[in-house]
Amino acid sequence: MLTRVLQGLAAILLIAAVNFVLVRAAPGDPVSVLAGEAGASDAQFVAQLRTQFELDRPITTQLANYLGRVARFDLGYSYRQQQPVLKLIVERLPATLLLTGSAFALSLLFGVTLGALSARRAGTWVDSGITVVALVFYATPLYWLALMAVLIFTVQLDWLPGFGFSTVGAGLRGWALAADIARHLVLPALTLALFYMAVYARMTRAAMLEVAQMDFVKTARAKGVRPGRILRAHVLRNALLPVITLAGIQAGGMIGGAVLTETVFAWPGIGRLMFDALLQRDYSLLLGTFLVTAAMAVLFNLLTDLVYTVVDPRIELAS
């Protein structure tokens, strides 16, 4: 276990160093973007910004400084946003976790349920129906789905808000605020959930049908175990491993994986912060978000492995 944690930390530092180099390989820098936006610039302006952003030092010095700071949990300062990177990320974290967490739970719940239903009724119209729906959502681009959701439920029907985190200027508190946020959450969370739901449904169905052919299931059936119990205890439990693997990947990408959804629904999360930072070459902020994303991926990798051992006691955590 300790080895795994140490390996994880080493991986994160390595990712930080590689990211640093990759980000610098992109053309342009934050100074050229800022100067470009100002509509006018001269040598003095550019030099002043370069000094302020510490871009006038050798790149190796910058990399060493950066890694040193990361080791001390200091993510640096975003000169563009004029705030510490950690503060910017922490501010956006709740919104992103709320969105991706809800989407995660929804997609897992509905995906596995629909998949199990589909497997149980394999070959019937229920199975075909679920398969068709799942494939449609799987194949539809997220961006298009999100825009259609806004056009239908916000612009045409006016049922649900399509933009932002809560009603701006409403001055709500307590439960009223929670309800307001929940209403704003519905469209983005559902949009984001549909894609993964389709994947979970397909995967659960396939795995369950495979497991159902195995000898121990036949044995259980021969022993006279009730069909419902066979399905839950024997088939589903053994079919869940690939689903857990995929869930682990989805969970690891929860922080940065919602760029499109956050953009369309103007959801103030990390994905957008990362995307803006990329376009503006806001190096320290971009690296900060990459680092947090990488840390989440490593963490969920570890958690996934732990969950395996719980679901299937035959698996042991390598030390």
Add this chain to the structure above:
Amino acid sequence: MKRRNLIQWGASATGLTLAGVPLHLLAAGKKGGVINAVVQPEPPGLMLGITQNGPTQMIAGNIYEGLLRYDENITPMPSLATSWTSNKEGTVYTFKLKPGVLWHDGKPFTADDVVFSADVFLRKTHARLRANLAAVESIKALDPLTVEFRLKYPFGPFIGIFEVGSMPMLPKHIYDGTDFLTNPANATPIGTGPFKLKEWVKGSYIQLVANDKYHVKDVPLVDSIYFHVIPDAASRAAAFESGKVDLVPGGAVEYFDVQRLAKLPGAALTTKGWEFFAPHAWLWINNRKAPMNQVKFRQAVMHAVDREAICKVAWQGFAKPATGPFNSHIKFHNSADVAKYPRNIDAAKKLLAEAGYKGETLRMLPLPYGETWARTAEIVRQNLLQAGIKIEMTATDVAGWNQKLNEWDYDLAFTYVYQYGDPALGVARNYTSANIAKGSPFNNVEGYSNPKIDELFDAGAKEADPDKRKAIYLQTQKILLDEVPVAWLFEINFPTLYRAKLSNIVSSGIGLNDSLSGASVA
């Protein structure tokens, strides 16, 4: 008529108009209410002395003020200065300041603030003003309400450099003796304007509230303005359609959506409020390299491009063909007495043959500002192909575009530039030899150099007499249109979309970049 007589405005003028809007209209506006606007992209900061990009100006124009404002003909109007005079030679300008003006923190605004803002703060941080103030020898406070600018030589456009984005007034008592760029007060901007910053939820919205101590009675009319951050263009269109926002600035939704949204019930549209900026679009032509170093090659490009189609198809009518280096909204523009380049593929082919163009493939750099610019580039590429010029598009994002222009790493490249009302302020920088320097996408990026043009722009800037300037700039336009350093494409008429229940949202030549002090909600 002598210019110096013209600019001897008195306090009597202030009685007639306020913020450029006749007083009876202001009085008719209802007090109270909220305006929901779109801002795109989210500004990096609201301290106008440090950040001057579009979104910052749109919001901070409500917080800060300049000494003067300008109407749609770029005629100066009083703001923090109530009157101004100059000596006969045009080398000494004296401004009388409005008494009783307070900063948002309650401290009085005085001549010391003006001297500090212009001479100390902005000379350090504001690249454009630094260039505009090159002619200024000294700035002095004669008394708490009088400021004197002494010039080294007459500077023709001098009275045009006092708008809020060009020279915002900043509080000396907060910034004096500090490091301006890192002063924590930058997060809580203090101005004299009609609105104050209330709250900025990063990634969501910026809220301004009415300044109840504003120096004009009963102004502003609305209680609060929200600027919503909505990062996707299609979502911004949907936000206007669904009624979440009432005000969408030019360029924030794609032009094919603008026409549709403007036809919705209760929606309205204006293209006013960009006269001072006069956005002018062209194709940079890298004059340093063959075949672009040939005048005939560049003339061929001018003939090949179908400006009418670009304006009609890509810009849905929100652009108009450019006739030359000067935007028609700026002073001394002349389209009658200069060479013209109507679309003529045969003429283009003939010029290309004479220029000795051998069919080399040229790299064209589009402006990565969304769908409209992508379509513009497609049309131009098609036009040039018809004339026989081979084009390869370079894909890039905004940072890469800046970088390539900064480094002169292009053959043909799209851009648009503000011209700020006067050729000496917004045109000269793109054609004079002194402005050939790497590191800026707004100077003489094409590398054109002509001593006669340098001389003319210099003479035009240092001349105070408008009639003489007119003659100088006519000659300038003639030469530029003969030599075609870049291929001028179109003037942008940015459409502002709003709900008809709003009135007076545009009250001057800088439009939404000015304050919404006179705007009201029915």
